[in-house]
Amino acid sequence: MENKDSSRRKEGGDDFSPNISIRKLRRYNVIVIACSTTGQGEMPLNARGFWASIRSSQLKVRNASSITDESNTTDSELAEWRPDDATPNTGFLKSVYFTTFGLGDSSYPKYNHAAIKLHNRFVRLGANPICDRGEGDEQHPDGLYGTFPLWSRHFEEDLLRLFPLENGREPLAEEDVPFRPKWRLVPEEQTDDSDDSRTATPTLNGAGAHSFYGSEQCMPPLANGDDGPAGSAVPLNDSVWMRNTQRATLLEHNRVTPVQHNQDVRLLKFRVDDTIEYSPGATMTIYPKNLSGDVNAFMDLMDWRSIADRRLQFASQDPAPRSRAYLPPPLQQLAGPDGSVHPGWFTLRSLLTSHLDFMSIPRRSFFATAAYFTDNEDEKAKLRTFGLSTDVDDLQDYYDYTTRPRRTIFEVMEDFRSLHVPWQYITSLIPFIRGRQFSIASGGQLKHEPSGATLFDLIVAIVDSPSVILKDKEGKPKRRYGVCTKYVTTLAPGSSLAVKIDRGFLHVPKRGALTTGTPNSAVTIARDPDLKPAVLMVGTGTGIAPLRSLIHERLALRTNMTCALQSDILFFGCRKEDADYYFKDEWKTLAVEQGLAVFPAFSAEDNLKKTYVQHLIVQQADLVFRTLHDEGGWVFVCGSSGNMPKGVRAALVEVFETRDGWDLEKAEAFVKALEQDQRYKQETW
Template sequence: MAERLRFDTTVLDLDSIQVRDLLKYSMVIFAVSTAGQGEMPQNARLFWKTLLSGALKPGVLKRLRFTTFGIGDSSYLRYNVAHRMLCARLAQLGASLFCERGEGNEQHPEGHSAGFREWLVPLKAAVLSAFPLPEPLEPLADDDFIQPKWMLAGRAVIEDQSPPISAEADGTGHHVKDYVEDGIDHDNPAGPDEREAGPSKCLFPVSDSYSVFIDSNKRVTFGTHFQDVRLLDLRLDREYKYGPGAVAVVYPKNFPTDVNDFLDLMQWQSCADHPLDVVATGGIAGQVGSPSPLRHLDLADTTCTIRWLLENVLDIMSIPRRSFFANLAYFAGTSTEDEVYQRDRLLELTNPELIDELWDYTTRPKRTILEVMMDFTTIKIPWQYVLSVLPIMRGRQFSIASGGKYMHDRRGRTRVQLLVAIADPPSPIIKYRRRYGVCTRYITTLQAGQQINIGMQQGYLDVKPTELEVPVIMIGPGTGLAPMRSMIHQRRAWAEELDLKPAGKRLDGDLLFFGCRSSDADDFFRDEWEQLVREEGLQVYTAYSRDKTQSKQYVQDLLRANGIQVYRTLVEYNGKVYLSGSSGAMPKGVREALLDVLEKEGTMTRTDAEAYLDGMEKEGRYKQETW
């Protein structure tokens, strides 16, 4: 939008810019999501810390003209809080809004894009009002193609017709060696399709990553259960200290069959394996240019090709957004009847007034970009533009399930365990092709002895040894159990190391509420809990929602059923609550159950109970990690 109004634009992560640099621009538009309990996301933490510095005096940003857009989800209690805090702090430092802030809600049928699209209308008007174009300049029309800031360009060796890069090489010319250690459990059930070749085993060269060896990749749900849940056991190549709530970032890869299908559709097979460079198309004098879309990768020892990008970087198996169809429309022809029809269809899918068309075509059937291109066969994306047309495949975060004695193996190496539910959702529309979660499908192919690169982040729960002074209520239905398991074993280890609680009572007073479908399908780590109940005083309550021998229950039902104990833990013992699992109805249901307990078991009114929980949040005694 800004470029169509003739602005030179720069797009940066918040952590990559200095506060003083904000004053170099005519206007600044911030976009920020909310993480954890109303905290800044990972790539904005340093910027926010600097912005809160007492060294910044009021008025230091009085020349800054800005506006903000918040990306949030109203199923979270602290909806768009980080965005609102950022806006308030900038105003406190003297900056002025040139347009009212906007907010997007992921609970909308079209996600946060709906709120963003609505906000663009007043934003465009405000920009033109604050910065009118001089005569005779006019804004660029929506159907004018804007050259991207970064493109692919062939190296000179393309003209030399050099042989293609071997798919077996790891990017440095060396072949990947299998790593197998004595004692590794090689039991790894087959992935979604045993006949299908898995993704490349070459290491993905993501910056600031950790190389890990896969010790085992076991299914932990019963074979007859519909849901495949894996316990992925990893070993880091160097020491990394993490606490409960930390996350590992797994970078998925696309399957060769899908990559080849895309290459065939685009007619790129002849150039798929030729070396390429990512080149900037222009710069802005005196300003930092927009960073490369591959800035998160270390490509010094990697040969970049179209095939490599499709295998490792470009998310051709994702459900496309409206912007994808808008970009695709620039490459639509009008020479034949089919080309005109497909161009008109693309324009329908980009029309914000036809939201049902986009929903019915993409989200409802879970149609992927690859499948879209199977429909729009007359459109061929020039390979030079793929980085601006196709979305970048992002790493997926998984809460770490290990802690305490499970944090290191017998050889002293850092151990990371992940509890991963394999996404294999059915499509009510497309029957001929199965649906998969891009990353979890990749995870099913990982084998013992294989090496991959992962990211590591500390997360937002921020659990400390001093918390052993009070009991905790841990609530983790489904794979939300992962960080709770980490916390339980870590609290036990801290109690032993610091000699804060005697043996046999190191988890005395701690309550775990876990929810699953049935005792014979997905009752994760049941043997561990039974042992900790006997040996360390942990109290475990399990809700079965589909068990044949018990009535249907959820974690919120068990909270109410054990209300007296919950009340004493929260009020009399000043305990803490940790909640982890899927966002949506569950966190709201748990909060409602806690309000009922506070109201029923004590003397609080509903207003008092709500104020008490709000106070717990502000004090850091009520934390949740949901996704």
């Protein structure tokens, strides 16, 4: 809307963040909230302070004529709230218009719960909805973006009805919207525009080139002889350093699946010198880099070699910039390896290596922006169709061209040869690389060395599958690499990199009584104050990582016990026992020595019927019922999203439905009670 009415200045915008003061909310006429859901229907970490502030009982709410039936939920914040239009609105946010778009995954029981709660709370505080809230779904063929175009069109139409343009003006047609980059790159010596404070030169603090961008060297091959993907030259010990990160050293790097197996999976062991406490479910964020072979090829395509190593700085196009050192927000977290302030200058090579994700699948916004950089009318029309059209057939064409074959930005630039993008505006076209999170597989006594240093195990599946659509010059399927896992394959023991640790949430209470059963037949169980209740764990593939952490954490709490894990159950799903049965020997030892009940399911074992974890859950119905109903156990489901979590839940319902005196309604009520009581935790991706 800002672009379509050039006479209006956007209110707020870039300075709005989840940490904004509650009092400042009323300064905005229109607020659009995009919010993800984490954990078990929880707010993302960076929104929890904001959520706490708008839940304050000191804030005045509006009157209501009715609240929808809340009997099916223990969280009243999820109930739709209907304002009483006949009563004056006296709510704290009565002057604000707003809408929300949730970023969720429908394979989770609490799909988009955080966005729902935010939306309902804003309504209760008197804010006026512009349109229905939108719901993005990771399970959509086009991911979270799949439902966004239609929702955004409705939002725009409703917003124009509420705020018509002055003097009968009409919004600009898409092809007439001017290009308005927020940032541009300029040579370092040209940032001193004395008559324009927008391009003021950031202080370099005396930092030299070697402090932040080292020379490129090739990593030595891995110990098992796997050299990684072609073009794997990367800067040695030249991590992307961020604020609030830890320096981690890679101790071990081994492939754990056979070379002939279709999936390359690596086990990595890291050490951080500081003592860090973390819980099961914790994640390590790695900040990847593009490999030098890809960077050089992209610069050749764009004809940027002559400017590749020249110092550049960002100049803000905002007439009143507020960001630190005039850097785009994703770069404001950068720091030196010793925690020093980033100097504020870059080169095209460093940006393409460490910060710009030109090997990612392009979003529709990429095509809409790219259309500004071609004079070829046919290609311009095609780019605008991919980027702007909300026609169903056009959206399918976009999906078939990008998402389905996993075509990269680099490959799109090769296809649209008329595109001539000035390097000054490259950050307006190519998205920034984001850190990738990996579940930590270590726990208990595996977490620390005697010196106090902290250890982390990661089990990482390398994304390098062949495309079923794209072919190379020889007619062979092109391999599709993940930016981060491609980078991971090049890391050799001794490598040092910046990582971020998020603590984890897969835990169960130690003390107190537990109420179990259905709402109509509750049973109270007294727990031993020194033990946690039984757990039923279901993991597939690399989803075993947080469950391994949980198992070792529980084992460490019970070091004085014989058969310390005898109440715990692990259902693990993979393809073949000799290929991807991760930590197989470890599970056998824990089963014999500590009583862990382990049930592996193999879906592609030669000469055996396909077996999935949900099949084994039904086969072990007596054990499952006793663990969850009689002993008040907890359920943890980890692995790939999609059909697996839904199948596991259906299997649990079937277990209870087949018990004497139970029916489908009672079984469903019991499983739902597990979810509402936070005894059913799911972490899938």
